[in-house]
Amino acid sequence: MTTSEPAEPPDGSDHPVPDDGSEPAATRMDRLRAAAARGATRAQELDRSPALQRAVKRLRDALPGDAHFGDPLSLGGARHTEAAGRAIVGLTGDRPGVTRELGLGGVQVWQSVLERLGRGGGEHEVTLVFTDLVEFSRWSLAAGDDEVLRVLRQVGEAWEPPMTERAGTVVKRLGDGLMVAFADPRGALDAVVEARRRLGRLHVPGWSPRMRAGLHLGRPRRVGGDYLGVAVNVAARLGDAGRADEILASGEFLGRLDARTVTARRRRRLNLKGVPDGLEVYGLEPADG
Structure with a gap:
């Protein structure tokens, strides 16, 4: 009577496979782990x-x-x-x-x-303003921390009072920018124009402080002292997209103004991420300015 040798395990492990067709539990686990590893690699x-x-x-x-x-x-x-x-x-x-x-x-x-469904926004219409200093990052790299801090203090003294004097609420300071909320669209525009004028009087060695601004209105949700939602995103994108001294505003914002008091120029070639389709963007200036 001849005794058969145990079969070699299919996965090269030290656990032989008995010739009666059964398989040790340890071998089955090894095979399952190997299959899972191959599946994970394929998924990645x-x-x-x-x-x-x-x-x-x-x-x-x-x-x-x-x-x-x-x-x-x-x-x-x-x-x-x-x-x-x-x-x-x-x-x-x-x-x-x-x-x-x-x-x-x-x-x-x-x-x-x-x-x-109206569940993503707040109850009240708010005008949102984002301001930004043009080429501030490039200048600050060479200026040094002490000079940067000194200039930012001067910038704050130049552009924050026009906002608060027109009932604007400074929501947050963004280093070289501001987010401000207004109840009155015209007050928001007037505040930005005055802030730009006051900023233009600052003299900084090696750099001329110039701002850009984005204005939009909507019904953002208020959480604590902050505002959240699509309207905030739109205003922020507009603030980032402007050129030096440019004031960009949405069509919704423009529609709340007396057309006789502003000069509006349609900006058509803007690639704004994360804004609603069909958003109309205008460069605004006071009609008397």
Whole structure:
């Protein structure tokens, strides 16, 4: 009678496979772990596939809502959508991936639905102003911290009083910029024009302080002392897009002004991320200025 030798294990482990067809539990676990590792590797490859990422990006562009939802500006609030977005970014990391974009795309649609139902905004219309110093970052690199601090104090003394004197509330100071909220659109424009005039009188060695501003109105949600929502995003994008001394405003803001008191020039070639489709943008100046 011949005794057969145990079969070699299929995965090269030290656990022989008995010839009766059964398999030790340890071997089965090794095989399951190996299969899981292969599956995880394949999932990572698909998640990082450039072709799939481009397809998901096209899908997000076609979905309602902010196709750029997931950047720091859109995740800075305390709403459920923003908290969910931060959780997705935290779980998937900063590395672009299909899973991350699909998750953010779902929250993007959720946010859009809430906005349409009126649950994403506040009760009162607010005019939002964002100001920014042009080429401040370039100048500050060579100026040194002490000089930068000195100049920022002078800038604050120049442009904050015109805001508060016209019933504006300084929501936050952004280093070289401001976010201010107004109840009156005309007061907001007048404050920006006066702030620009006062800033132009400052003299700084090696640099001429010049500002740009973005104005928009909407019904942002107030959380504590801050405002959150699409209207805030739009005003911030406008503030970033202007040229030196330029005041950019949305069509919604312009519609609240007496057309006889302003000169408006349509800005058509602006690539603004994260703003509603069809947003009209104008460069504004007082008609008497």
